[in-house]
Amino acid sequence: MANESDDEIPDLVLTDDRKVPITVITGYLGAGKTTLLNYVLTEQHGKKIAVILNEFGEGDAMEKSMSVGENGNLYEEWLELRNGCLCCAVKDNGVQAIENLMVKKGKFDYILLETTGLADPGPIASMFWLDEDLCSDIYLDGIITMVDAKYCQKNLDEVKPDGSLIEAARQIGLADVIIINKIDLISQDELQTLKTNLRSCNSFSKIIETTKAKTNLEDILDLNAYRSLDSHSLFSDRGFNEDRKHKIDKTIRSITIDLEGELNKTKLEHFLQDLLWEKKINNKENKPTEILRLKGVLTLENEDICYIVQAVNELYDFQTTSWRDNPKINRFVFIGKNLEKSVLENHLYQCKVKS
């Protein structure tokens, strides 16, 4: 028998401990994000996919409309937020709102979060990159950056008056997958140049070329980019030569450092804190190194198992991994601004255990 409080009774109490992946989709206006979302919803017929649009500056709206695709139908759900914007709110507000909704309506198979054109995906990624100990029902699966094949270069050539990184560069630096969409609008030569330039900004992301965002979904879903499973990407040969001249956004680059031996965790953490929190590591021009993303696979002193270290902006985390390409080599990939290979190499060298 129905009663007045029916609305408050959860439709489903979560009994399974399945964690739901959340993928952040960024890209400039018109790159093809909506086309991609529609494509995923169509292709994933039978799955329950939540699509959240994160619009910045949405004021103090308490609820956020989101679409849920299930069995080919789209319906609307409401995320109850204490503030209208997911990432401008208290840190765990967005996470809590999604978890609450799943308790009421059942778990999603995937959550796709589209940010508006000029967004920096860093704060959003940080919000969903949660400590395993918090036992959240959702986890950050990866960041997908869509670029418009025809206009990407132009967007990246923009310069901010204060010299800070433009959003397009941040979106590319933080990407786990870069989708170059609208390749029907450029020549093969232009595509090759763009790919090489993107690779110089981000050496470990997967680069996919599409028309109308049509892609193999295995390339964009279940990336596990923030889990130890993804360490392969650090060693995969993506045919990139770091020493080549940078043509796009001269301030952002990607560098790889290999180092033999075991590392001391305390020293490594001090280095990471100086680098990421204190911004005390300067390049030779005395400009502070700004890290967007860092990934490393390494061996620590007196430990049998290998570790993955990851960072997004100021956040970093160590995880164990059973996978290792070459147990003698520690590899670090840094993506950011004002990076000087010899400076970072020198700091990492100081973290080595003296034999």
Ligand SMILES: Nc1nc2c(ncn2[C@@H]2O[C@H](COP(=O)(O)OP(=O)(O)OP(=O)(O)O)[C@@H](O)[C@H]2O)c(=O)[nH]1
């Ligand atoms: N020529 C061409 N046009 C495309 C392709 N993919 C998408 N479009 C068109 O580009 C326009 C923008 O695509 P959207 O998917 O709306 O792009 P968006 O990134 O969601 O844009 P905003 O909603 O403005 O942020 C639409 O008119 C699409 O039909 C493509 O591969 N080639």
